[in-house]
Amino acid sequence: MARFSGKVVLITGGARGQGAAEARLLVAEGARVVLGDLLEEQGRALAEELGPAARFLRQDVTQEADWAAAVAMAEAMGGLHGMVNNAGIYVPKRLMETDAALFERHMRVNQLGCFLGMQAVVPAMERSGGGSIVNISSTAGLRGSPGAIAYSGTKWALRGMTKAAALDLAPRGIRVNSVHPGPIETEMVQVWSNAQRVERLARIPMGRIGQAEEVARAVLFLLSDDSSYMTGAELAVDGGATL
Template sequence: MKLQNKVVLITGAARGQGAAEAKRFAAEGAKVVLADVLDAEGEQLSRRLEGRAIYLHLDVTSDESWEAAFAQIERIHGRCDVLVNNAGIYRPAPIAETTSKSAEAMFQVNQLGTLLGMKYAAESMKKTGGGVIVNISSIAGLRGFANAIAYSGTKWAVRGMTKVAAAELAQFGIRVNSVHPGFIATDMLKENTAEVNRIGAEAAPLKRHGTPEEVANLVAFLASEDSAFITGAEVAIDGGWAI
């Protein structure tokens, strides 16, 4: 897949989908930079990847944290080839129960964090002639779901920002695409009721939840030269929910 020795930064990489993405890139021979605020788990995963990864503390809502992370990546590896904006939080609630505090928290991580990641990754990638950004959105960024207005708002924003960035950054050799997972078997599903998760599987044409590894396979493809003519795309990986 032509990812050997590519320098790949993954946010929210300490567990779940981010960890699966890290393992997939490491298996392809990439130099993986794990970024998260869950330091103990991130360090543990770095050790398990046995020399293929390093861990950095990164608060995706902070300009200063992004600046420090890219300074360290460039000092260690000289460049960043791929950014996977994977960090995200999900706090479902009906409109009437959505608080400004909860909505702001999701905005900060899911939307602003993605924007800042693209900003600082592009700044770094321009120095070396290009790169790839993969933004993790959601099926909730493709269609409406009850009880998820704030979360959905951030994921629709990620979809839109991806298209703006793809148009703006193409001249610098930077491709930007968004991935839209459906119900994926990670700890994030624990935020739902068992009934919601049951419906999530049964209502999909493929009749099951997806796995983090399946999402990681798609992300790796979009990060590789095998997808060199794809930018500004929104790719659903949802078992058919978005049909």
């Protein structure tokens, strides 16, 4: 039997990149998925590709009403057993190039969105008998990242929020863990120049950029019962970049 048969998982930022890779693997393992994203055309196309096991809704993770709608959609599909806080933005700027508006934009999407999501899914997960939350941080949340102070700040915050939530939610039967990808071949890293790409590759012992499917497999592990005794953990998927 597939590991996720009968389970429903909500994925934010699910229209493309890592979120889409996670959705494809989950459906292949028997799950039903709710894809939340602002990218409506891509999100609907992915849901159509995945068939009746997937549904898409337009979701702004900074809005509580959108979280309520996403949770309601999941429960209508059979409950809520897992959630991936995957939505995020990355607009790299150095300290002296970052204004308050850009810093706050990162905080709202990357940090507040995660907070609202964890809060929103708890009652539904309890009704489903427990669940697993996976927060997508970054290697920028494990060490400094050049020229990306706002992004780095939110990813460090997400790391701490994961541990605090893990303590709060363990008695409720809900596990909370974080995944810390290094450079992954998605639309997010297309902002790099060729020189920046070469510099980042030089910091990776395995000598290559990762693939979205490699992150997705780590996320599936943390969502599944294979990680049943793990909560508050940090899982780096980075080719050794943080060694």
